[in-house]
Amino acid sequence: xxxxxxxxxxxxxxxxxxxxxxxxxxxxxxxxxxxxxxxxxxxxxxxxxxxxxxxxxxxxxxxxxxxxxxxxxxxxxxxxxxxxxxxxxxxxxxxxxxxxxxxxxxxxxxxxxxxxxxxxxxxxxxxxxxxxxxxxxxxxxxxxxxxxxxxxxxxxxxxxxxxxxxxxxxxxxxxxxxxxxxxxxxxxxxxxxxxxxxxxxxxxxxxxxxxxxxxxxxxxxxxxxxxxxxxxxxxxxxxxxxxxxxxxxxxxxxxxxxxxxxxxxxxxxxxxxxxxxxxxxxxxxxxxxxxxxxxxxxxxxxxxxxxxxxxxxxxxxxxxxxxxxxxxxxxxxxxxxxxxxxxxxxxxxxxxxxxxxxxxxxxxxxxxxxxxxxxxxxxxxxxxxxxxxxxxxxx
Numbered sequence: 001x002x003x004x005x006x007x008x009x010x011x012x013x014x015x016x017x018x019x020x021x022x023x024x025x026x027x028x029x030x031x032x033x034x035x036x037x038x039x040x041x042x043x044x045x046x047x048x049x050x051x052x053x054x055x056x057x058x059x060x061x062x063x064x065x066x067x068x069x070x071x072x073x074x075x076x077x078x079x080x081x082x083x084x085x086x087x088x089x090x091x092x093x094x095x096x097x098x099x100x101x102x103x104x105x106x107x108x109x110x111x112x113x114x115x116x117x118x119x120x121x122x123x124x125x126x127x128x129x130x131x132x133x134x135x136x137x138x139x140x141x142x143x144x145x146x147x148x149x150x151x152x153x154x155x156x157x158x159x160x161x162x163x164x165x166x167x168x169x170x171x172x173x174x175x176x177x178x179x180x181x182x183x184x185x186x187x188x189x190x191x192x193x194x195x196x197x198x199x200x201x202x203x204x205x206x207x208x209x210x211x212x213x214x215x216x217x218x219x220x221x222x223x224x225x226x227x228x229x230x231x232x233x234x235x236x237x238x239x240x241x242x243x244x245x246x247x248x249x250x251x252x253x254x255x256x257x258x259x260x261x262x263x264x265x266x267x268x269x270x271x272x273x274x275x276x277x278x279x280x281x282x283x284x285x286x287x288x289x290x291x292x293x294x295x296x297x298x299x300x301x302x303x304x305x306x307x308x309x310x311x312x313x314x315x316x317x318x319x320x321x322x323x324x325x326x327x328x329x330x331x332x333x334x335x336x337x338x339x340x341x342x343x344x345x346x347x348x349x350x351x352x353x354x355x356x357x358x359x360x361x362x363x364x365x366x367x368x369x370x371x372x373x374x375x376x377x378x379x380x381x382x383x384x385x386x387x388x389x390x391x392x393x394x395x
Contacts, residue, residue, distance in 0.1 A: 221303075221304060221305070222289050222292055222293050222296060222303065222304075222305060223289070224288070224289060224292075225262045225263045225288075225289060225291075225292040227292070227305060228262060228292050228295065228296055228305075228314070229259060229262065231306075231309070231312055231313055231314050232258070232259070232313075232314050232316070233313050233314070233315050233316070234251055234254060234255045234258075234315075234316045234318060235315055235316070235317055235318065236251065236317075236318050236319075236320065237317050237318065237319045237353075238319055238320055239320075241320050247320055247356075250318075250320075250356050250361065250364070251318060253364045253365070254316070254318060254354075254356070254360075254364065255316075256369050257364060257367075257369050257375060257377045257378065257381075258316065258381065260369035260371075260375065260378065261291060261295075261375070261377070261378040261381050261382065262291055262292050262295055263371075264291060264371075264372070264374065264378065265288040265289075265290065265291070291382065294382075294385050294386075294389065295385060296314075297389065298345050298347065298352075298385050298388045298389050299314050299345055299347060299350060299351070299352055300314065300347055300350050301347035301348070312350075313350065314350050314351070314352075315349075315350065315351045315352075316351070316352055316353070316354070317351055317352070317353040317354075318353070318354060318355075318356055319353065319354075319355045319356065320355075320356045321355050321356060321357040338357060338358045338359055340359060341354060341355065341357065341359050341360045341363065341380070342354070342355070342384075343381070343384040343388075345384075345385075345388040363376050363377045363380060364377055
């Protein structure tokens with residue numbers, strides 16, 4: 001697929017377009033018990049067998065194209081040729097690619113796939129990675145709704161194929177036998193279109209560089225707190241219950257203090273403390289988005305922004321509790337503001353709820369949300385996030 005290789009077509013692009021087509025086409029999904037899975041399978045056939053089968057398949061494809069229907073889309077045929085490992089097997093070995101990737105590219109792929117940087121790429125399991133779930137399940141389906149009942153071999157096959165696809169755009173593998181076998185069968189110049197405004201090369205129909213996938217995944221990383229704020233909404237669960245007449249002002253105070261917390265850098269208690277489980281190894285304690293990423297991780301279950309922002313919301317649900325019993329004085333004559341404030345995070349619904357009671361009012365009105373200054377509410381909110389994060393991790 002290059003001047004020195006086979007034919008004249010674009011390089012490293014056919015698989016990218018094939019995956020893009022099949023991910024958006026329900027015909028390429030197999031229905032299982034309660035879930036759908038993509039028809040990807042790893043290859044275990046020897047290279048000579050793969051080479052011969054690919055050449056034969058390419059010839060059949062050309063005959064189909066010339067004699068059956070040139071205008072018809074060829075994506076189903078391309079899909080089964082490239083990805084049905086049980087029959088045709090043109091999978092690219094992940095281990096081979098990982099050994100020939102640059103350190104920077106390998107690190108980027110690992111971050112996207114949710115693979116620890118100290119683990120080899122080809123032996124990892126991406127079953128619980130959000131990006132992986134989006135790739136192997138129909139877009140728009142909540143990954144948490146997908147059944148985990150796939151077999152281990154099926155998971156390994158899907159994971160290998162997806163990671164192989166993500167790597168094709170960053171590695172020069174034009175001399176690798178599997179790659180040449182695929183190109184030798186498909187790299188055919190089609191002159192049937194003549195002067196029509198259509199591509200003259202079959203592979204140009206699938207000419208989308210797979211760096212687009214990498215770029216899209218990389219762009220989902222939080223780069224500033226503002227990336228999250230546009231998805232943050234504050235709602236009242238009982239707006240009609242307003243005996244003191246200041247519900248609106250309290251909502252504004254809560255939103256102001258939450259936003260102030262997200263905009264401030266680092267750890268609110270200790271500027272040298274790092275939340276190691278939530279940030280990359282190259283981050284620092286003064287990371288300007290440390291809090292924002294912690295917040296996103298707890299409220300959504302991921303440190304990445306959504307693939308499709310439309311309709312994505314992180315909601316703060318506020319319940320008003322105007323008990324006239326508090327504040328009062330305890331037995332020692334100290335102020336008693338009643339029950340503690342508890343923040344309940346539910347990542348599956350992308351919500352967190354709190355109660356607007358006397359103690360919360362005390363936290364908000366006794367401090368000012370000034371830039372560069374931590375607040376009592378911010379420290380409390382941070383502790384609630386850490387507690388929720390540790391609860392998720394331990395469970």
